[in-house]
Amino acid sequence: MSEEKSKTTGKSLTSKLFSGVGPILLILIALFVVFSVIRGDVFLSGDNIQDLLLSTAVNGITALGMTCCIICGGVDLAAGSTIGMAAMVVSYFTSGQIAEGGLVPVFVAMLIAVVVGALIGFINGILINDGGLPPFIATIGMQIIIRQSINLIFEARIIAQLPTEFTDIALNTVFGIPVMAFVWFVLAIITWLMIKFTPFGRNIFAVGSNAETARLSGISLRATRCGAWMYSGVMSAIAGILLCARLGNGIPSTGSENYEFMAIASSVVGGASMSGGEGSVIGTFIGAIILQTIRNGGIIIGMNAHLLEMIVGAIIIIAVLFDKNSGSN
Amino acid sequence: MSEEKSKTTGKSLTSKLFSGVGPILLILIALFVVFSVIRGDVFLSGDNIQDLLLSTAVNGITALGMTCCIICGGVDLAAGSTIGMAAMVVSYFTSGQIAEGGLVPVFVAMLIAVVVGALIGFINGILINDGGLPPFIATIGMQIIIRQSINLIFEARIIAQLPTEFTDIALNTVFGIPVMAFVWFVLAIITWLMIKFTPFGRNIFAVGSNAETARLSGISLRATRCGAWMYSGVMSAIAGILLCARLGNGIPSTGSENYEFMAIASSVVGGASMSGGEGSVIGTFIGAIILQTIRNGGIIIGMNAHLLEMIVGAIIIIAVLFDKNSGSN
Amino acid sequence: MGIESNPIIRLNNIVKEFPGVRALKGVTFDVRPGEIHALVGENGAGKSTLIKCMMGVHEPTSGEIYLNGVQQRVKDPQQARELGLGAVYQDVNLAQSLTVGENFFIGNLPKTKWGTVNWKYIYKEAQKTLDELKINVDAKDTVRHLTIGQQEMVCIARTVHEKAKVIIFDEPTALLANEEVGILFDLIHRIKDMGVGIIYISHRLEEIFQICDRVTVLKDGAYVETLNVKDTNQDDLVKLMVGRDLTNMYDIEHFPKGECALKVENLTSKGVFENISFEAYKGQILGMFGLVGAGRTEICKAIFGADKFDSGKVFINGKEEHIKNPRSAMKKGVALLPEDRKKEGLCLGLSVDFNTNMASYDLISKCCWINLKKEHERTRHYIKEMETKTPSIKQLCKNLSGGNQQKVVIGKWLCRDADVMIFDEPTVGVDVGAKAEIYKLIEQLTRQGKCIILISSYLPEIMGLADEMMVISEGKLMGTLDRSEFMKDGKLDEERALRLASGISE
Amino acid sequence: EESASASASASEPAGSDNQGGSDAELPLDVVVQVKATESDFWQYMIVGAEQYAKDYPDRVKVTIQGPTKELDYDKAVSLLEQVVANKPDAIVLASSSSDATVPAVEDAMDQGIPVVLADNMLNTEKYTAFLATDNIAGGALAADALVEGMEAKGKTSGKVLVVSSSAGSLVMEARIKGFTEQMKNKYTQYEMYPEILYCENDVAKALDVCAQTFSANKDIVGVFGGNNMSGNGASRYIAQEKLADEVTCVCYDSDPEEIKNLRNGDLYAMIIQDPAGFGYKGVDMAYKVVAEGYDVEANFPDKYIDTGCTKITAENIDAPELQALIDPTLLKDGKATREWPTYF
Ligand SMILES: Nc1ncnc2c1ncn2[C@@H]1O[C@H](COP(=O)(O)OP(=O)(O)OP(=O)(O)O)[C@@H](O)[C@H]1O
Ligand SMILES: Nc1ncnc2c1ncn2[C@@H]1O[C@H](COP(=O)(O)OP(=O)(O)OP(=O)(O)O)[C@@H](O)[C@H]1O
Ligand SMILES: [Mg+2]
Numbered sequence A, B: 001m002s003e004e005k006s007k008t009t010g011k012s013l014t015s016k017l018f019s020g021v022g023p024i025l026l027i028l029i030a031l032f033v034v035f036s037v038i039r040g041d042v043f044l045s046g047d048n049i050q051d052l053l054l055s056t057a058v059n060g061i062t063a064l065g066m067t068c069c070i071i072c073g074g075v076d077l078a079a080g081s082t083i084g085m086a087a088m089v090v091s092y093f094t095s096g097q098i099a100e101g102g103l104v105p106v107f108v109a110m111l112i113a114v115v116v117g118a119l120i121g122f123i124n125g126i127l128i129n130d131g132g133l134p135p136f137i138a139t140i141g142m143q144i145i146i147r148q149s150i151n152l153i154f155e156a157r158i159i160a161q162l163p164t165e166f167t168d169i170a171l172n173t174v175f176g177i178p179v180m181a182f183v184w185f186v187l188a189i190i191t192w193l194m195i196k197f198t199p200f201g202r203n204i205f206a207v208g209s210n211a212e213t214a215r216l217s218g219i220s221l222r223a224t225r226c227g228a229w230m231y232s233g234v235m236s237a238i239a240g241i242l243l244c245a246r247l248g249n250g251i252p253s254t255g256s257e258n259y260e261f262m263a264i265a266s267s268v269v270g271g272a273s274m275s276g277g278e279g280s281v282i283g284t285f286i287g288a289i290i291l292q293t294i295r296n297g298g299i300i301i302g303m304n305a306h307l308l309e310m311i312v313g314a315i316i317i318i319a320v321l322f323d324k325n326s327g328s329n
Numbered sequence C: 001m002g003i004e005s006n007p008i009i010r011l012n013n014i015v016k017e018f019p020g021v022r023a024l025k026g027v028t029f030d031v032r033p034g035e036i037h038a039l040v041g042e043n044g045a046g047k048s049t050l051i052k053c054m055m056g057v058h059e060p061t062s063g064e065i066y067l068n069g070v071q072q073r074v075k076d077p078q079q080a081r082e083l084g085l086g087a088v089y090q091d092v093n094l095a096q097s098l099t100v101g102e103n104f105f106i107g108n109l110p111k112t113k114w115g116t117v118n119w120k121y122i123y124k125e126a127q128k129t130l131d132e133l134k135i136n137v138d139a140k141d142t143v144r145h146l147t148i149g150q151q152e153m154v155c156i157a158r159t160v161h162e163k164a165k166v167i168i169f170d171e172p173t174a175l176l177a178n179e180e181v182g183i184l185f186d187l188i189h190r191i192k193d194m195g196v197g198i199i200y201i202s203h204r205l206e207e208i209f210q211i212c213d214r215v216t217v218l219k220d221g222a223y224v225e226t227l228n229v230k231d232t233n234q235d236d237l238v239k240l241m242v243g244r245d246l247t248n249m250y251d252i253e254h255f256p257k258g259e260c261a262l263k264v265e266n267l268t269s270k271g272v273f274e275n276i277s278f279e280a281y282k283g284q285i286l287g288m289f290g291l292v293g294a295g296r297t298e299i300c301k302a303i304f305g306a307d308k309f310d311s312g313k314v315f316i317n318g319k320e321e322h323i324k325n326p327r328s329a330m331k332k333g334v335a336l337l338p339e340d341r342k343k344e345g346l347c348l349g350l351s352v353d354f355n356t357n358m359a360s361y362d363l364i365s366k367c368c369w370i371n372l373k374k375e376h377e378r379t380r381h382y383i384k385e386m387e388t389k390t391p392s393i394k395q396l397c398k399n400l401s402g403g404n405q406q407k408v409v410i411g412k413w414l415c416r417d418a419d420v421m422i423f424d425e426p427t428v429g430v431d432v433g434a435k436a437e438i439y440k441l442i443e444q445l446t447r448q449g450k451c452i453i454l455i456s457s458y459l460p461e462i463m464g465l466a467d468e469m470m471v472i473s474e475g476k477l478m479g480t481l482d483r484s485e486f487m488k489d490g491k492l493d494e495e496r497a498l499r500l501a502s503g504i505s506e
Numbered sequence D: 001e002e003s004a005s006a007s008a009s010a011s012e013p014a015g016s017d018n019q020g021g022s023d024a025e026l027p028l029d030v031v032v033q034v035k036a037t038e039s040d041f042w043q044y045m046i047v048g049a050e051q052y053a054k055d056y057p058d059r060v061k062v063t064i065q066g067p068t069k070e071l072d073y074d075k076a077v078s079l080l081e082q083v084v085a086n087k088p089d090a091i092v093l094a095s096s097s098s099d100a101t102v103p104a105v106e107d108a109m110d111q112g113i114p115v116v117l118a119d120n121m122l123n124t125e126k127y128t129a130f131l132a133t134d135n136i137a138g139g140a141l142a143a144d145a146l147v148e149g150m151e152a153k154g155k156t157s158g159k160v161l162v163v164s165s166s167a168g169s170l171v172m173e174a175r176i177k178g179f180t181e182q183m184k185n186k187y188t189q190y191e192m193y194p195e196i197l198y199c200e201n202d203v204a205k206a207l208d209v210c211a212q213t214f215s216a217n218k219d220i221v222g223v224f225g226g227n228n229m230s231g232n233g234a235s236r237y238i239a240q241e242k243l244a245d246e247v248t249c250v251c252y253d254s255d256p257e258e259i260k261n262l263r264n265g266d267l268y269a270m271i272i273q274d275p276a277g278f279g280y281k282g283v284d285m286a287y288k289v290v291a292e293g294y295d296v297e298a299n300f301p302d303k304y305i306d307t308g309c310t311k312i313t314a315e316n317i318d319a320p321e322l323q324a325l326i327d328p329t330l331l332k333d334g335k336a337t338r339e340w341p342t343y344f
């Protein structure tokens, strides 16, 4: 909704961009204020802001794809395992342990991982559209299958000796921003443009809002659903590649710890509706930052790890509550 | 639907009970035939059938509550952490490590755990009904909060020295059936009666099918939703108590490995619809057995663990596909 | 008028079977350019199914479709659109979270030279069409924020905008008030003059005589006859549809005023309605007339406890009651049949049996135990009483035709046996036969001394039935007319009611 | 598998585990159940067990079993119950919980199936032998190594941080206890950071928590990673931020990242256990008990065999005899060999 409404009003660009995300922007600002007051010296330091962006990037990118699936009326619970698969695929093809100097150039390996991600998304889309499975079930099933494929194919072993030209991605910066965060920003803009300005993007809204109406209007449900889940697969794959670069190794369990839930939480905190047809890229972007800011700031102020995670859970609930109740007025 | 339909036709009791669950019954039979042919001597032995029932019980009980939530139009993703909380509560109150001979009698400790489960369900219900949160989000938030509360309250430590009168529950049998399986059967029958013969059971269907219609028909959305999630909380708590008896210790991470997903999968394989208003206790019962049968049989025939889990994922997808496509004709 | 010219579309011997239901049994039908061809029949006769076959929503089991003499297989709605077929469906909504403009172009969004969506063009074009049709809706509004009536108009405007060669209207006036019906008819005439073939489905027979050229009658999925409208009359048509004569259906018995059952004092909900006061009596029918959006639904929902209101008092049987929610209203003997049966009246995914009983399980259960036998008995009883067409009591409501769905909703409330029954647009989408039955039912209820409040946007109906008529305009009570005031010498004085409804006070 | 029925027929009375069950046909059917198949550490134990079968194909046939995830206690129990129902000749078990698997183990012992425990002790007397690392001693060894490293860098005071995998794991608790007590009792000049950091076995999370804690606490001089995932993340953070001159890192268990960081000086030491030894010697013990009637209690009164910890630093990392200990998979590919300890 947030985004929906914004585009028509003739206001300035900033107010256009941020209309509808007001409540969560407030939460974000509140968090920043709290942490700045307590430990501003550390929290607001350039280093920490870089860290914050770097550590949000993977979830931020996954959440972009997730938002598309949510708008389209479903979820992608295979996102985390797709991250893992992409990480292992890119490791396998570049590792010096598998072949001297890697099987293929880094760029090609990344491409292969992205294609695998797209393929996973495609299968999800087909199961959902042609199989008529609820997205929840289709993607849980796929999650299990992908995770176990990783274990089978790569024998549940860590793949080491990745080329530094690859792992350096996680260390470098462009314009003072970590490369990973930069990729995330670029993908966010691409996703925003796609959702707002391409027929495909609009079809996602139409299908999520009312699939039957969309079908009667001649929108191909199959193309739209496959497209949305493929987009999520590709985003997860990119997230997986970056995460792998950051970890410096292909770790089979990469992406297994609640990555899906965090991506969903980011989208929903950002105003996406689990019943479909509603969601915004800017909201998701802010949502992802909020969740990571709590963790980042919480650790800086030396909070107990369990209490901190508990607050993350509470903030998810509160943000959505806040959004619902301010949205309806 | 399955259950709904069955009750009027004037057929025999068995055909009444099983109409609508035909497709998955076929899957179950097929699995039994396959495993019996390969290793019937072991698979069909009394010991193994007891094992099968025993190891299905926890998921089977959780799935009963989950089915109510799914029929009511949501899910309970806090089920696994409720299992953990109940396990820790019952351990805390009975352990010789906390107080000589336990703080309270075993029976009272169980009651406390059940009350805690009901309370968690109540909070879920209020968040969903009064907070207007999507059940997915409300219960994920609660999942995180409960899991971390366990770590905070019980200092993330294992509680040992549980009284044998409690841990024996997992070892004893009644009428040749393991006690845990017996409890599961009794709860399944109770749930079936509740869903079929009480206004509350009907209200769950009405609310899940169309909440606005239900409200305008004088059904209290709050009572129904709180009821459904409380029922799930209670079932999870009972499952947690039994699991704790089986594990012999209060382990803080009890119930953390995909217990929710398996419960949801059991319900959906059993014909429940993720969009609400549809589901059957008998279906869920069979669904839970199917999932465990694959694991049980797969291990007996010496299948690779990863391959086996992969097959579980595939069966979830196939069973729902099968159900959808035979259901529509 | 090109009545004699070749048909644009011809359906030949169409058969459509659903599991357990043979919805169409060989229907033949054609439309010529520039004609308005009515399609009539009882609820469940197969009208909607026929047009869905035409539009590629359903695949006919057998039969052929010819477009301009060439046989075509319409495999999906997209293709139907490319072939120049457009439809305003009875039961398909717009994409609620998209804007009006976007809904115009959904599935076929215009692009700029960079391949992105051309928003400017979308809003300009959509607004142009809306303005041309005098529809007071902003193309940039989100559909969710529109009333049902407005959404309906948007649907029609969208089809007009697509410049289809054949446009199907499936009960377009069901949710419109008189004024809007007038606009719609003007519109249809204009489209017709452009040489477009129009298929018009309605249960309001006088409309057919107002605007249609030919009429085809369906009964139980079978083709009955096609007639020139000017060669027939309403009674003959009814006989063809129903198979029996229906004399004036509004001619019901009126009963003397009983005690005051419901009294409302200064009911106000800011911005929706203000200072509404009225009394309704046992044995009486109180009509509530107004244009779409007048706020009648909201007033009744407030009385029923379904909506909150800011101030005012509600008395039931002389006692002031503080009704907090529908349940407490039901306990005090108030029932409400909501206007939007799909969203508020039914659980579409559940059975007829369930829907009939869902508001009154407490009445047939003891100690939280439902008497299943009573449950089925009641369902069968009301199916029989209202002649609901359903293969079994276990049929899912979504598989029933619109009119039969409405009968299920009525059955649900009859199960509760309330003292005050509010009917919000009870005959929308209901065929003449069933309408007559509903009116008889209302008559029977007043005979039993029940108090009926009847909301309708359909003037003949409300004037025909009501003992007293309230006219609401923009949330204000414009006046209350007694039957003697709007029935002059056995003739209806429509003008006065319409003037009040338009907000012109006396 | 043929021998399963053979040993089933030999239903010996209870408590006969130490007698020569030479009526079982060779090769023996030995089941090795690990805590989780989805982990390098347990893959190493599997490698060890399989190596034994490769070395002595006429003695044993090994079947591998285990839940995919370590926290899935329930599944571990069902698995073991089924394994017992299958009646193998012997079982080597690494159990993730101390009580849950007790009934199944007792059941097996009662049926005359010897059960050799590895890594985790069970709360029962009924087992054949127990091979494990003394994790408290290992934790203390880690503390010693850490202090050695810190002192080498001239850091004689400052904060010491613990990164743990997840809350509520027995072996993690033991290591951290051993480490913390050693630090608090013996090396009082250092201060323990009050909060334990948890990474949920996710290296990315380990990186994140280290990053924030280090930014907020400039006086951290030492980090202890409680298992390979936490050590992996902690040492990687130090490598990335080039903190090796300031901060000393020691971790438990090895993985490729840690080895790399050790060589580069970003990780001071790894405390490694002998998971392959659990497997190799566990199966060996099973064979000796069943086929040769080896008497455990006569040699080890408490039935406990300490498989020991090894401190690996830059000095000894390239020692040829340690290669297969550091990376047991080298055995599998035949790239290295090792001497197996002769505890018995
Ligand atoms: N998807 C479906 N599955 C099963 N039966 C159906 C389905 N759709 C329609 N029917 C049945 O086909 C018959 C014709 O229905 P249809 O909706 O075409 O009637 P209609 O003439 O449009 O009635 P109304 O005037 O009430 O809208 C009805 O008996 C209905 O129950
Ligand atoms: N969802 C909504 N959002 C904003 N305004 C609304 C909404 N629903 C209704 N309204 C407004 O409330 C008022 C009453 O609407 P409604 O159509 O329910 O009245 P009504 O008299 O029952 O009309 P009808 O003839 O359609 O039954 C109108 O001004 C309408 O615009
Ligand atoms: Mg119709």
Ligand SMILES: [Mg+2]
Pocket: C293, C296, C297, C298, C339, C424
């Ligand atoms: Mg209305």
